[in-house]
Amino acid sequence: MKNSLNVLLIEDNMIEIMKMNRTVSLLKAKHEITEAKNAEEALAILETKQNLPDIILLDLNMPKINGIEFLSILKNDPDLRHIPTVILTTSDNRKDILECYRIGISGYILKPLKYEEYVSKIEIALSYWSINELKSA
Amino acid sequence: MSQEKIDILQRALKREKAARKAAEKILEDKSKELYVLSEELKVSNAKLEASVNEKSSQLEGVFKNINDAYVVIDITGNVIKMNNVAIDFFGYDIAQENFNIVRLIYFKDAEYAFTSFKTLLKEGAFANYTARIITKQKEIKWVQINASLIYDENEKPIAAQGIVRDITALKNLENQKEKILKELEKSNNELYEYAHIVSHDLKSPLRSIDALISWIKMDNEGKLDEPTLQNLTLIEGTLETMEKLISNILEYSSAGSEINETKYVYLDQIMDDVSRLLFVPEHISIKVLKKLPVVKGDSTKFQQLFQNLVSNAIKFNNKDQGIIEIDFVEEPSFYQFSVSDNGIGIEKKFHDRIFKIFHSLNKSKESTGIGLSIVKKIVDLYEGTIWLESEPGEGTTFFFTIKK
DSSP: OOOOOEEEEEOOOHHHHHHHHHHHHHSSSOOEEEEESSHHHHHHHHHTOSSOOSEEEEOSOOSSSOHHHHHHHHHTOTTTTTSOEEEEESOOOHHHHHHHHHHOOSEEEEOOSSHHHHHHHHHHHHHHHHTSOOSOO | OOHHHHHHHHHHHHHHHHHHHHHHHHHHHHHHHHHHHHHHHHHHHHHHHHHHHHHHHHHHHHHHHOSSEEEEEETTSBEEEEOHHHHHHHSOOTTTSOOBGGGGBOGGGHHHHHHHHHHHHHHSEEEEEEEEEEOTTOOEEEEEEEEEEEEOTTSOEEEEEEEEEEOHHHHHHHHHHHHHHHHHHHHHHHHHHHHHHHHHHHHHHHHHHHHHHHHHHHHTTTTSOHHHHHHHHHHHHHHHHHHHHHHHHHHHHHHTSOOSOOEEEEHHHHHHHHHHHSOOOTTEEEEEOSOOOEEEEOHHHHHHHHHHHHHHHHHTOOSSSEEEEEEEEEOSSEEEEEEEEOSSOOOGGGTTGGGSTTOOSSOOSSOOSOHHHHHHHHHHHTTOOEEEEEETTTEEEEEEEEEO
């Protein structure tokens, strides 16, 4: 069993990144967060094919390449498509949700208004993935 | 010759004379009769001729005066007869030139034209053939043709006649309507997407503020005084109101457009869901007086409709025993529903205003002033009307109709 995860967080909002870092620092398990401020940055990290993340947390609303476009690129790459990708977004637009599941996601989490609620959602999601057997080392 | 013989002969002659006379008389009579008959025949022939002429001129009149183009073609498609409307419409005139109907066929509808002509030959007629033609002036026109074969006395088809109606204007209108509908659908969808994006862009800073306040509280535990803590709590409450407002605006903006397909909606089930979704306090009871009907539409919309009305009835009830009753009557073309409560009531002067967006009568965290405008929008969508009867302090009944 693996306790700490290597998480790639793709998020352009500074405070959202702070929220994630703060949340993870509160948890017992020492998860490693890699930040990417946009899809291009994330692709640059993934293209090295070195130290691939265990899971990806992906925001949908991003400039230039948006989350759904990024997801398509990811799922079309045979070396990257196995990485569980969880959407972390504010959009409860049914069209987005259906489209994401169609392309292939491992989860869809809505960002709540209350910070406490956010902490509990992230804690549950990360602890779920940390009890999973994952492909990468 | 003996006298006796002469007598006999004379008698015989006399008889013969008489017989001839009789025969002559008969002949004369018969001739007279024949003459009369022939005269009668002449008269009736003349009458018949007149009536034939009359019929043909009547037909000629119809042929000339109908507003549609009328053509008669031989079996190979050569036009042998056409009225003035046809001459004007097609631009060809058989008095001036040979004109085969094939020249009218518009290339995109050629296949349809030939199969229809085959049908005509096989079945003897076709109705409401609708296609484009190209006139001598190279104009493309939409036409509707009804045609039938003409046979000789041996039942052999020798020609075909057809009435050609110009439906170009109608068709253009139809196309225009379709185009407008498509554009409307597109802009509705765009608006929906836009509303989603805007609402989430607006919510994002609220989430950030909430996180920042939590951190201020956490990082300064024990260091902040009571008024500051209270103010921070007020900020959190305001954020919640703001978020709810944004959600409701999004709901409102998508309420008027049909996004999901139309299905049968079991309103009984919808009411069950509504009662489960809403927080109903102990002292309030919701009664559905009779089994609600099945209507056609979008179930989410009907849920929004009942949920908003019922939640208002719960929210604005000040009695020890709150009663909310849902009922309906069926009319030939619509259903009339009612949601009544024994709550605080609404003054007459506000009856119109409450359906307008942001016109909440009660300033509270829960009411954003959007609920009833959503209700109104949905009722409008289903071609109904909404109104209310209310006695301040006694209660309110909302009535609305839904077209069947």
